[in-house]
Amino acid sequence: MPSTWNIIKSVIDQPSIFKSKEKLYPEYVPSYLPRREDELKKLASFFKTLVLEPGQISQRVLITGGVGVGKTATAKRFGTDIKILARQRGVNLEYVHVNCHRGRSLSYVLQEVSRQLHIPIPPRGLSSNEMYELILKYLEKNNIYLLLTLDEFDYFVEAAGNDAVYFLIRTYDAQPDATKRISFIFITRSLTTISRLDAATESYLLKNTIKFNPYSYDDLYEILKYRVDEAFYPDTIDDGVIEYIARQEGADTGGSGNARLALEILLLAGAAAENEGSPKVTIEHVRRAISETSPNISILVSDVIRYLPLHELLVLLAIVRTLRRIKEPYVRMGEVEVEYRELCSMYGETPRKHTQVYEYVKDLKNRGIIEAYVSRKGYRGKSTLVGVSVGPLDDLEKYILSIVEKVKEK
Numbered sequence: 001m002p003s004t005w006n007i008i009k010s011v012i013d014q015p016s017i018f019k020s021k022e023k024l025y026p027e028y029v030p031s032y033l034p035r036r037e038d039e040l041k042k043l044a045s046f047f048k049t050l051v052l053e054p055g056q057i058s059q060r061v062l063i064t065g066g067v068g069v070g071k072t073a074t075a076k077r078f079g080t081d082i083k084i085l086a087r088q089r090g091v092n093l094e095y096v097h098v099n100c101h102r103g104r105s106l107s108y109v110l111q112e113v114s115r116q117l118h119i120p121i122p123p124r125g126l127s128s129n130e131m132y133e134l135i136l137k138y139l140e141k142n143n144i145y146l147l148l149t150l151d152e153f154d155y156f157v158e159a160a161g162n163d164a165v166y167f168l169i170r171t172y173d174a175q176p177d178a179t180k181r182i183s184f185i186f187i188t189r190s191l192t193t194i195s196r197l198d199a200a201t202e203s204y205l206l207k208n209t210i211k212f213n214p215y216s217y218d219d220l221y222e223i224l225k226y227r228v229d230e231a232f233y234p235d236t237i238d239d240g241v242i243e244y245i246a247r248q249e250g251a252d253t254g255g256s257g258n259a260r261l262a263l264e265i266l267l268l269a270g271a272a273a274e275n276e277g278s279p280k281v282t283i284e285h286v287r288r289a290i291s292e293t294s295p296n297i298s299i300l301v302s303d304v305i306r307y308l309p310l311h312e313l314l315v316l317l318a319i320v321r322t323l324r325r326i327k328e329p330y331v332r333m334g335e336v337e338v339e340y341r342e343l344c345s346m347y348g349e350t351p352r353k354h355t356q357v358y359e360y361v362k363d364l365k366n367r368g369i370i371e372a373y374v375s376r377k378g379y380r381g382k383s384t385l386v387g388v389s390v391g392p393l394d395d396l397e398k399y400i401l402s403i404v405e406k407v408k409e410k
């Protein structure tokens, strides 16, 4: 019988597959950001003046893009690097990153700036105006230039409103000859909130915009490969496993193009493999991790799908299958109908008429399972394009198949 000592020792001695697990944690900022070279270049050319002619202008850049596309990581990396480059040239540049989701008022933002720059503030409460004055004076006195990122800026705009935004970004409007000590990066997921500001402030913000697109399969493959090298020991994850995760999340392969989700899957799969004492991360570990990270299928959608009529199920199945085959985000209804008729003959069913199939598509769209829209133009004229808004596709296909089988059994 193993002694307690031996049990504990065997766990401690078991070789880990992780070289450095924390490199997969969301707060870790990697020193290299594959597939964001162009965006970094754009940032660098917008902020070049900060290094070459500091104080000449107060630059502002808006970064926009969906969830997990590297906006925060890119801004932080850029800030850290440009600070070093500026200092090498004798420019005293500081980088401050404030998350406006955590605090959504002007006074929170200003307090964060003072805190991160170690600016002593008197214990008695200061108004935002006074606090801002204090910061500007401090920068002037110590000859510091500041690049300030306001991340998740949408929340600030929503909560603090037009005047607060105006107050912050038009600092130097009244003093054109002042040394411009502060420049800004704003990060938002969408432009909707910005469009609610008054026209002048909106166009002021939108002047220099960098759009971050969702990551494709290729992008995610390269990103994951690099992060795997950082976090795992060699030969613990096969390429096929990395490809599988990239395919799940790639924007062109039915996913949302979200690197955070892809990395979370990688971390969970790795942790599962480690817990089992497996020397490798397998596809099966990944599948399990995916079902943990995407409750979409299980909770929201599975209930709806379970009670769909047979032919609506077959239309949905046809959509999922053609999407998987063509590996594009959307597919033409013409192709779906061909697949649908094939499925009908497989299951010994008479296909429903074209108009009925469109009714099913409309219903699936209303239920939020698919997206459907009419393409504007194309070489074959207008056509309806459909995509699936819930993933991953192969889990979905398996699930629909199991329901179809059940319905057919009855």
Ligand SMILES: Nc1ncnc2c1ncn2[C@@H]1O[C@H](COP(=O)(O)OP(=O)(O)OP(=O)(O)O)[C@@H](O)[C@H]1O
Pocket: 025, 026, 027, 028, 029, 030, 032, 033, 034, 035, 036, 065, 066, 067, 068, 069, 070, 071, 072, 073, 074, 189, 223, 227, 259, 260, 263
């Ligand atoms: N090009 C990349 N190379 C390596 N890692 C990346 C890259 N892009 C994103 N990541 C990683 O993916 C995760 C999500 O990125 P990030 O937090 O920057 O997304 P985001 O666009 O700010 O998302 P959100 O809108 O949800 O805040 C982070 O862990 C980040 O390190």
Ligand SMILES: [Mg+2]
Pocket: 071, 072, 073, 151
């Ligand atoms: Mg972010």
